Amino acid sequence: MNTTYDVVVVGAGPAGLAAAIEAKKTGAGDVLIIERNDEPGGILPQCIHNGFGSVIFKKDLPGPAYAYNFIEEAKTLGIEIVLDTMVLNITPDKKITAANSRDGFLEFEAGAIILAMGCRERTRANIRVPGDRPAGVFTAGTVQRLVNIEGLMPGKNFVILGSGDIGMIMARRLTLEGANVLKVVELMPCLTGLRRNYVQCLQDFNIPLSLSTTIKRIIGKKRVEAVETVKVDESLNPISGTQETIACDSLLLSVGLIPENELSKKAGVILDPLTGGPAVDENMATNINGIYAAGNVVTIYDLVDYVSKAGMIAGTNAALYTMGKSSSPKYYRLIPGDGVRSVVPQRINTSNIALKSSSTEILIELRVLHEFDSKVFIDIMDGDKVLYSHMEKYARPAEMITLRVDTSKLAGATGDLTVVVSSK
Amino acid sequence: MKNKYDVVIIGSGIIGSLTARYLSRYNLSVLVVEKEIDVGMCPSSANSAIIHAGYDPKPGTMKAEMNAKGNRIWHSLAPELGIVFEKTGSLVVATSEDDVSKLKQLQEQAAANNIPGVEILDKEQLKTREPLINPEAVAALWAPTAAVLDPFGAVLAAAENAVANGVTYLFETEFTDFIIDSGRITGIRTTKGDFICRRVINAAGLYADEVTRKAGARIDFSITPRKGSYLIFDPMKITLKNVIFPVPSEMGKGILASTTTHGNVLIGPNNEACDGKNDTATGEDGLMEVFNGAKRLIPSLDLKNVIAQYCGVRAKGNGTGDFIVEKASEVQGLINLLGIESPGFASAPAIALRVIELLKESGEKLEEKPDWNPVRKPFPHFHRMSNVERKKLIAKNPAYGRIVCRCEEITEGEILDAIHSPVPARTYDGIKRRTWMGTGRCQGAFDYPRVIAILSRELGIPAEEVTKKGKGSELVYRGTKECAQ
Numbered sequence: 022m023n024t025t026y027d028v029v030v031v032g033a034g035p036a037g038l039a040a041a042i043e044a045k046k047t048g049a050g051d052v053l054i055i056e057r058n059d060e061p062g063g064i065l066p067q068c069i070h071n072g073f074g075s076v077i078f079k080k081d082l083p084g085p086a087y088a089y090n091f092i093e094e095a096k097t098l099g100i101e102i103v104l105d106t107m108v109l110n111i112t113p114d115k116k117i118t119a120a121n122s123r124d125g126f127l128e129f130e131a132g133a134i135i136l137a138m139g140c141r142e143r144t145r146a147n148i149r150v151p152g153d154r155p156a157g158v159f160t161a162g163t164v165q166r167l168v169n170i171e172g173l174m175p176g177k178n179f180v181i182l183g184s185g186d187i188g189m190i191m192a193r194r195l196t197l198e199g200a201n202v203l204k205v206v207e208l209m210p211c212l213t214g215l216r217r218n219y220v221q222c223l224q225d226f227n228i229p230l231s232l233s234t235t236i237k238r239i240i241g242k243k244r245v246e247a248v249e250t251v252k253v254d255e256s257l258n259p260i261s262g263t264q265e266t267i268a269c270d271s272l273l274l275s276v277g278l279i280p281e282n283e284l285s286k287k288a289g290v291i292l293d294p295l296t297g298g299p300a301v302d303e304n305m306a307t308n309i310n311g312i313y314a315a316g317n318v319v320t321i322y323d324l325v326d327y328v329s330k331a332g333m334i335a336g337t338n339a340a341l342y343t344m345g346k347s348s349s350p351k352y353y354r355l356i357p358g359d360g361v362r363s364v365v366p367q368r369i370n371t372s373n374i375a376l377k378s379s380s381t382e383i384l385i386e387l388r389v390l391h392e393f394d395s396k397v398f399i400d401i402m403d404g405d406k407v408l409y410s411h412m413e414k415y416a417r418p419a420e421m422i423t424l425r426v427d428t429s430k431l432a433g434a435t436g437d438l439t440v441v442v443s444s445k
Numbered sequence: 446m447k448n449k450y451d452v453v454i455i456g457s458g459i460i461g462s463l464t465a466r467y468l469s470r471y472n473l474s475v476l477v478v479e480k481e482i483d484v485g486m487c488p489s490s491a492n493s494a495i496i497h498a499g500y501d502p503k504p505g506t507m508k509a510e511m512n513a514k515g516n517r518i519w520h521s522l523a524p525e526l527g528i529v530f531e532k533t534g535s536l537v538v539a540t541s542e543d544d545v546s547k548l549k550q551l552q553e554q555a556a557a558n559n560i561p562g563v564e565i566l567d568k569e570q571l572k573t574r575e576p577l578i579n580p581e582a583v584a585a586l587w588a589p590t591a592a593v594l595d596p597f598g599a600v601l602a603a604a605e606n607a608v609a610n611g612v613t614y615l616f617e618t619e620f621t622d623f624i625i626d627s628g629r630i631t632g633i634r635t636t637k638g639d640f641i642c643r644r645v646i647n648a649a650g651l652y653a654d655e656v657t658r659k660a661g662a663r664i665d666f667s668i669t670p671r672k673g674s675y676l677i678f679d680p681m682k683i684t685l686k687n688v689i690f691p692v693p694s695e696m697g698k699g700i701l702a703s704t705t706t707h708g709n710v711l712i713g714p715n716n717e718a719c720d721g722k723n724d725t726a727t728g729e730d731g732l733m734e735v736f737n738g739a740k741r742l743i744p745s746l747d748l749k750n751v752i753a754q755y756c757g758v759r760a761k762g763n764g765t766g767d768f769i770v771e772k773a774s775e776v777q778g779l780i781n782l783l784g785i786e787s788p789g790f791a792s793a794p795a796i797a798l799r800v801i802e803l804l805k806e807s808g809e810k811l812e813e814k815p816d817w818n819p820v821r822k823p824f825p826h827f828h829r830m831s832n833v834e835r836k837k838l839i840a841k842n843p844a845y846g847r848i849v850c851r852c853e854e855i856t857e858g859e860i861l862d863a864i865h866s867p868v869p870a871r872t873y874d875g876i877k878r879r880t881w882m883g884t885g886r887c888q889g890a891f892d893y894p895r896v897i898a899i900l901s902r903e904l905g906i907p908a909e910e911v912t913k914k915g916k917g918s919e920l921v922y923r924g925t926k927e928c929a930q
């Protein structure tokens with residue numbers, strides 16, 4: 022291991038692996054990935070269900086197989102991966118401290134840094150489920166790790182709060198492992214995960230879903246003995262008289278993910294309050310020169326393929342930066358307008374869109390604010406002028422929309438751009 | 446198992462453990478019996494964690510005397526026992542002219558109780574001390590000697606120091622009755638057998654009424670539990686510098702906003718009826734009452750940033766409401782510590798020293814041990830170290846290089862220290878309270894699988910026997926489906 026690297030990537034998940042690979046291929050010298058887990062792949066080794074790779078590999082792969090392709094390529098390219106190692110701090114001048122039990126306390130200097138730390142799960146306290154505090158309340162990702170990696174079953178009779186993807190996938194997984202999943206309850210009037218997971222994981226296994234319902238109280242001194250559910254009205258307030266007590270020994274929470282950005286903040290990276298991740302440009306550059314970010318650390322993605330693609334973009338540009346091939350850019354902002362909850366990137370390089378002749382593609386990821394059950398148009402506006410328009414058959418907050426925009430379409434932009442969604 | 450001791454202490458809360466620690470100075474064999482699996486489970490680890498300055502109790506009461514004395518002792522005791530202790534000072538905030546006159550009354554009370562340095566701050570001074578304070582605040586009472594500490598850490602430190610000086614702790618050992626011979630206590634019965642002893646100290650907290658009744662002493666004394674709930678905030682989102690109270694009412698000190706020694710904002714407690722002494726369930730109404738109450742002090746609090754909630758149970762005694770610290774008159778050999786509610790923590794060292802006095806008055810010849818060591822060194826805390834210190838620590842023991850809890854940066858080395866300490870952690874919560882593991886933003890989501898593996902390995906038990914807080918709170922119950930060979 023060296024003490025200086027051209028590019029250091031934090032996190033060996035799909036974003037970090039793709040970023041390191043592209044950085045190397047673009048011409049960066051020494052590339053290092055630092056990963057706190059004991060194996061590379063990020064969240065994927067525990068995602069043993071399929072549903073990965075439809076865009077990049079045109080295949081329906083399980084998570085570990087998807088990761089394997091990237092891990093092998095990284096090894097072939099001579100990228101160093103240091104495992105079991107936690108990055109503790111990053112400074113704006115790109116000094117990194119980390120620790121493990123093999124090499125001790127580590128200090129690195131990097132030409133460029135790519136943040137690829139992924140996300141963490143929202144917990145019981147984040148959503149303030151009142152009641153007792155017994156054993157048996159777990160987040161869905163923790164249970165996924167216990168079951169799929171450690172080979173341990175944390176309960177017999179489960180209730181799941183939240184219709185997020187991990188929760189639904191775990192409902193099926195636990196059922197296959199011989200547990201009873203009694204019910205999935207969801208606060209919102211609609212599903213928060215992907216529809217395909219609802220069909221394949223709940224419907225196919227006859228697991229009931231109660232929408233507009235939440236957990237009012239956890240009961241049990243030592244281990245969960247029951248949960249009390251309650252229906253909520255349109256403004257999400259509990260409707261009295263609708264309480265129901267369900268006897269169970271485990272409550273699984275699948276109530277959302279939060280980008281993991283403690284390190285980003287230490288490095289002085291500015292976060293977008295709408296996504297919880299770094300505000301980036303279309304090259305995945307943050308506000309700090311030479312610090313890039315990609316994957317769930319930036320915004321929560323539905324599909325891993327787009328995580329890898331974002332990683333590639335970050336990797337290429339981080340390498341170009343260390344090779345002195347990037348100039349200090351000027352930006353137009355990309356602003357979420359009517360009907361849009363969040364947009365990534367948050368800004369676009371003016372030089373990238375000024376050249377009418379060039380036609381590079383940029384990826385724009387957005388989430389809508391509410392459900393549109395029929396045809397919608399997503400427009401990128403320069404004032405009143407529509408520069409780009411895209412149609413989708415429907416739009417739901419739970420499903421990320423990816424626009425592949427040819428930069429020539431944006432040529433002639435005169436200032437900040439707004440993204441709006443409407444059913445026209 | 447040894448079954449004969451000079452002194453038995455019932456309860457390992459802050460009162461029982463500090464009494465054990467001060468008693469460990471003398472040539473006596475001392476046993477602490479605790480019904481739970483660990484020291485100070487509740488309420489000594491679920492409270493506001495404030496070492497009150499002492500202006501609040503009515504002059505002339507036992508509470509006033511013990512609080513003023515206790516606060517003074519804590520300032521030197523905390524460093525001696527390696528307890529994290531922050532000298533924050535405290536503010537009582539007035540939002541109206543009416544309130545200001547109450548501040549003046551409190552200031553007079555402070556003088557009567559001999560509390561140093563208490564003064565009234567104007568709006569500007571208050572704003573400088575606490576920039577996030579409600580702009581409608583007009584003045585505040587400032588008490589510089591108030592402090593906050595890590596309450597569980599304090600109980601643990603006292604217990605570890607007691608054990609290091611020869612005291613025995615028995616856990617999951619519940620006192621069930623006294624053995625009394627012609628008006629004199631000669632032993633106790635417990636769920637783990639009988640123990641012969643000369644003296645018993647009743648430091649059973651919430652259950653002290655039930656214990657004393659078994660001796661036929663103070664049979665009219667009874668405890669009505671009252672709950673108080675708290676919310677804890679992400680220190681990355683909001684921090685406070687002070688302990689901030691509203692102006693007190695007949696109901697008590699009110700819902701306060703404070704900082705933990707860990708830098709989190711803590712708000713609470715409210716005052717709710719309990720469904721039994723072990724009812725520590727939080728409720729949405731109670732939590733909202735806490736939130737709305739604290740928002741009157743700090744308007745910028747945001748529910749989105751809450752990372753934990755808990756509930757403590759007060760040992761509210763009937764009668765005058767004052768602490769009872771006395772030799773039982775109905776039976777010989779019993780010292781009763783009853784109704785030790787707030788400011789019980791602040792008063793604890795003074796109460797413990799008063800117990801020593803009472804033992805002397807009862808005729809115990811307390812001979813000092815020549816080799817008594819009053820100092821307890823805390824275990825290393827990676828998170829609080831400089832890079833140079835971290836480097837040295839990992840070089841000494843590589844286990845400190847493996848971070849198990851990502852939010853609080855707790856290392857495997859610290860977890861091993863907790864499991865192998867003089868008062869060992871044997872559960873997930875035991876490690877959590879000793880190291881602060883799992884108390885950050887992810888609330889343990891990341892470390893559960895890792896800690897189950899470490900506890901299973903270190904205690905030599907299967908993963909299925911690893912518990913959150915003792916028998917009945919197992920975390921996993923079997924391996925995944927066995928495949929046919």
Ligand SMILES: Cc1cc2nc3c(=O)[nH]c(=O)nc-3n(C[C@H](O)[C@H](O)[C@H](O)COP(=O)(O)OP(=O)(O)OC[C@H]3O[C@@H](n4cnc5c(N)ncnc54)[C@H](O)[C@@H]3O)c2cc1C
Nearest residue numbers: 032034035036057063064072108138139187316317324325
């Ligand atoms: C249960 C579940 C089911 C899913 N199902 C599908 C699906 O069917 N199809 C699909 O396309 N997508 C699916 N996804 C989404 C996909 O897995 C994620 O979008 C993708 O893994 C995100 O990649 P990432 O690299 O951004 O983050 P991660 O995979 O989370 O990787 C981040 C890595 O960074 C490391 N790290 C973080 N902080 C540090 C630090 N300080 N020091 C060192 N290392 C650090 C972490 O250990 C981790 O390995 C699913 C996700 C989950 C959780």
Ligand SMILES: Cc1cc2nc3c(=O)[nH]c(=O)nc-3n(C[C@H](O)[C@H](O)[C@H](O)COP(=O)(O)OP(=O)(O)OC[C@H]3O[C@@H](n4cnc5c(N)ncnc54)[C@H](O)[C@@H]3O)c2cc1C
Nearest residue numbers: 456458459460480489492493495620650673788789790791
């Ligand atoms: C909400 C709340 C907030 C508070 N805030 C503050 C504050 O900010 N400052 C302050 O100074 N004070 C505060 N207090 C008061 C303080 O917490 C208590 O006074 C103090 O913790 C009491 O300690 P203890 O050792 O007497 O009791 P406990 O902590 O109750 O310990 C008694 C022990 O005895 C054990 N026990 C009981 N029965 C038996 C039995 N039969 N056999 C064996 N063991 C038994 C119990 O398991 C327990 O461990 C607060 C209290 C509450 C509830």
